[in-house]
Amino acid sequence: QTVVTQEPSLTVSPGGTVTLTCASSTGAVTSDYSPNWFQQKPGQTPRALVYSTSNKHSWTPARFSGSLLGGKAALTLSNVQPEDEAAYYCLLYYGDSWVFGGGTKLTVL
Amino acid sequence: QVQLQESGPGLVKPSGTLSLTCTVCGDSITYDNWWSWVRQPPGRGLEWIGEISHGGTTKYNPSLKSRVTISIDKSKNQFSLRLTSVTAADTAVYYCVRVLTAFQGFPNWGQGTLVTVS
Numbered sequence: 001q002t003v004v005t006q007e008p009s010l011t012v013s014p015g016g017t018v019t020l021t022c023a024s025s026t027g028a029v030t031s032d033y034s035p036n037w038f039q040q041k042p043g044q045t046p047r048a049l050v051y052s053t054s055n056k057h058s059w060t061p062a063r064f065s066g067s068l069l070g071g072k073a074a075l076t077l078s079n080v081q082p083e084d085e086a087a088y089y090c091l092l093y094y095g096d097s098w099v100f101g102g103g104t105k106l107t108v109l
Numbered sequence: 110q111v112q113l114q115e116s117g118p119g120l121v122k123p124s125g126t127l128s129l130t131c132t133v134c135g136d137s138i139t140y141d142n143w144w145s146w147v148r149q150p151p152g153r154g155l156e157w158i159g160e161i162s163h164g165g166t167t168k169y170n171p172s173l174k175s176r177v178t179i180s181i182d183k184s185k186n187q188f189s190l191r192l193t194s195v196t197a198a199d200t201a202v203y204y205c206v207r208v209l210t211a212f213q214g215f216p217n218w219g220q221g222t223l224v225t226v227s
């Protein structure tokens with residue numbers, strides 16, 4: 001059973017920078033895993049932010065950026081805004097299936 | 110603009126079969142994309158269930174594979190989910206999702222529908 005691990009929770013101050021990571025139980029995450037990132041606010045549908053490691057959708061704010069960092073997929077939020085408080089999920093591809101991470105609850109405080 | 114809408118019973122009895130349909134507007138289901146189902150138990154994270162290509166090729170979550178069937182109806186521009194032998198653990202909000210080809214992301218989601226097994 002493949003497991004994708006994210007930080008359960010993180011806290012950041014408004015205007016600050018925070019990096020969320022996404023690790024695979026199978027080893028280092030590479031671009032072959034086509035990492036995707038999603039944002040979900042309470043009571044809302046998930047919203048896609050990043051695909052294929054670092055590509056943004058047309059609606060993704062510029063302060064969000066995806067990358068590979070130390071064998072993990074990463075989502076960095078710069079100049080964090082209060083409205084960025086949400087749950088963030090990564091999604092990795094394993095050849096014939098996708099696996100979501102458990103999600104990171106980001107608090108802006 | 111692409112829109113997806115889930116429909117189906119909101120209550121299913123234990124050991125029964127969960128059946129949902131996703132109607133797609135603004136895109137043809139026959140185009141070169143994939144069509145996916147994702148679920149989220151109350152208060153928990155997202156789980157990928159499976160997906161189907163425009164040509165009918167399917168991929169499933171290994172942990173659900175024995176109970177899941179995803180199918181496509183090109184004439185109605187719909188795709189469907191069937192999950193058999195359900196238990197309370199299958200209680201969740203079920204989302205249908207459009208997946209762009211060539212790993213260009215999961216940009217379009219339905220609003221989700223809550224299915225309770227009880």
